[in-house]
Amino acid sequence: MEMRKQRTGSASHVLVLPLPIQGHINPMLQFSKRLASKGLKVTLLTPTSTGNSMPQGNVFSINIEHIFDGYKEGERAATADEYIERFMGAVPLSLTELIEKYSATQTPVKFIIYDSILPWVLDLAKSLGIEGGPFFTQTCAVTALYYHKLQGGALKTAMEEKSLVSLPSLPQLELNDLPSLVHGPGSYPGVYGLIFSQFSNIDEASWLLWNTFNELEDEIVDWMASKWPVKPIGPTIPSMFLDKRLEDDKEYGISLFNPNSETCMKWLDSKEPGSVVYVSFGSLAALTDDQMAELAWGLKRSNAHFLWVVRESEKQKVPANFAEETAEMGLIVTWSPQLEVLAHKSVGCFMTHCGWNSTLEALSLGVPMVAMPQWTDQPTNAKFVADVWQVGVRIKVGENGMVTREEIERCITEVMMDGERRDEIRTNSEKWKKLAIMAMDEGGSSDKNIEEFVAKLESKQQLQ
Numbered sequence: 001m002e003m004r005k006q007r008t009g010s011a012s013h014v015l016v017l018p019l020p021i022q023g024h025i026n027p028m029l030q031f032s033k034r035l036a037s038k039g040l041k042v043t044l045l046t047p048t049s050t051g052n053s054m055p056q057g058n059v060f061s062i063n064i065e066h067i068f069d070g071y072k073e074g075e076r077a078a079t080a081d082e083y084i085e086r087f088m089g090a091v092p093l094s095l096t097e098l099i100e101k102y103s104a105t106q107t108p109v110k111f112i113i114y115d116s117i118l119p120w121v122l123d124l125a126k127s128l129g130i131e132g133g134p135f136f137t138q139t140c141a142v143t144a145l146y147y148h149k150l151q152g153g154a155l156k157t158a159m160e161e162k163s164l165v166s167l168p169s170l171p172q173l174e175l176n177d178l179p180s181l182v183h184g185p186g187s188y189p190g191v192y193g194l195i196f197s198q199f200s201n202i203d204e205a206s207w208l209l210w211n212t213f214n215e216l217e218d219e220i221v222d223w224m225a226s227k228w229p230v231k232p233i234g235p236t237i238p239s240m241f242l243d244k245r246l247e248d249d250k251e252y253g254i255s256l257f258n259p260n261s262e263t264c265m266k267w268l269d270s271k272e273p274g275s276v277v278y279v280s281f282g283s284l285a286a287l288t289d290d291q292m293a294e295l296a297w298g299l300k301r302s303n304a305h306f307l308w309v310v311r312e313s314e315k316q317k318v319p320a321n322f323a324e325e326t327a328e329m330g331l332i333v334t335w336s337p338q339l340e341v342l343a344h345k346s347v348g349c350f351m352t353h354c355g356w357n358s359t360l361e362a363l364s365l366g367v368p369m370v371a372m373p374q375w376t377d378q379p380t381n382a383k384f385v386a387d388v389w390q391v392g393v394r395i396k397v398g399e400n401g402m403v404t405r406e407e408i409e410r411c412i413t414e415v416m417m418d419g420e421r422r423d424e425i426r427t428n429s430e431k432w433k434k435l436a437i438m439a440m441d442e443g444g445s446s447d448k449n450i451e452e453f454v455a456k457l458e459s460k461q462q463l464q
């Protein structure tokens with residue numbers, strides 16, 4: 001067990017600013033805890049709109065502080081685009097005030113780690129004499145594809161010709177393996193703008209921190225590192241699920257949703273090992289009514305036990321009689337303690353939208369996947385799950401954009417039922433689990449990068 005390093009009064013102070021969505025808060029919070037365990041003072045900024053769902057003050061060895069994002073405590077935006085607009089209007093000023101407040105203390109801010117889709121933070125930091133670096137919550141491969149999209153070239157040609165995509169250090173890709181926003185903004189112009197802004201000042205950043213690990217994406221990490229100071233520091237999963245060096249790091253600890261923990265765990269305890277399909281589409285995805293119905297009946301057809309997360313906002317899409325008809329087989333909850341669920345011996349398979357956190361969590365805990373991607377980076381993650389890491393199967397989408405109940409049944413059966421394919425997937429899952437733990441353990445590739453980052457910050461402090 002690693003001892004937490006003693007923090008002195010003069011420890012370098014790092015600010016961390018994620019976008020307030022669960023899939024961005026979790027990895028940046030976890031990275032903050034790691035930095036604190038290595039002796040840095042870390043302040044994680046959480047927007048006022050998240051209200052009481054975020055703890056404040058000194059928690060998990062870091063400091064958590066509200067920052068005004070244009071919304072009163074607990075006030076919610078109507079749409080993502082509206083939120084982005086108001087956030088952009090308010091946060092630059094709130095952040096400047098916060099940095100100035102700290103500059104008059106014993107622990108002025110030395111470095112700002114910002115969500116990679118908020119690159120303007122770097123310009124602001126530099127104008128105040130502070131260095132900074134983006135934190136990427138998506139894979140290196142996905143970021144490389146966004147980069148190629150901006151460059152035009154081979155990706156543009158392949159998209160025009162509707163041919164296979166061949167790019168340096170990436171596997172050959174079909175058009176439906178690309179991140180959805182590469183095809184255009186669709187009805188998300190705000191999100192599209194944020195995604196492609198990631199490169200606006202990337203050459204100015206002194207560190208590019210990444211929630212991935214070298215072994216997982218070695219070729220593309222090397223290719224990206226030939227252009228920028230890329231540092232994989234993941235998987236950013238609570239230590240007790242990985243290297244177990246930080247005894248009190250057992251859960252993320254901040255949730256915008258209320259998990260039905262006891263219900264989930266009791267129900268899982270009552271099931272046979274490896275018999276349950278855990279189904280979750282993360283914090284944002286919204287399936288159509290028809291797709292939800294197909295998913296529901298597909299789960300029933302699979303004959304496996306299922307634990308299905310259907311967020312409150314999606315509940316009305318579940319067919320009316322479904323819960324009663326399947327009461328013997330399944331449990332539907334509005335949010336789960338996902339890591340605990342994935343670590344439970346009864347879970348044999350994770351049916352996922354392939355959000356990057358969910359994918360990395362399953363990979364790190366050795367849980368085989370059925371990949372049913374929806375948008376943004378998820379199709380590319382699904383491609384890697386099925387064909388590169390080979391830790392699951394990817395669902396085939398029909399001509400009309402729908403996934404049928406038969407296809408859902410087929411994929412679950414392939415991953416869960418006895419057979420060669422299941423055994424291959426299980427063996428690969430075990431392999432990646434070991435590699436993920438090694439990357440974060442003492443001397444592992446990500447651990448070394450974190451140590452190097454901390455040493456750089458501390459040495460700068462001494463030089464002054």
Ligand SMILES: O=c1ccn([C@@H]2O[C@H](COP(=O)(O)OP(=O)(O)O[C@H]3O[C@H](CO)[C@@H](O)[C@H](O)[C@H]3O)[C@@H](O)[C@H]2O)c(=O)[nH]1
Pocket residue numbers: 021022023024026137138280281282283284285309334335336337338339354355356357358359361375376377378
């Ligand atoms: O019942 C649940 C469901 C999810 N989670 C957690 O919530 C997070 C969800 O993150 P993720 O799997 O990445 O999905 P999204 O919430 O959809 O994340 C957004 O952000 C990710 C990181 O950029 C992207 O990869 C996704 O495509 C994007 O939708 C994970 O840590 C899960 O463990 C729970 O704790 N309980």
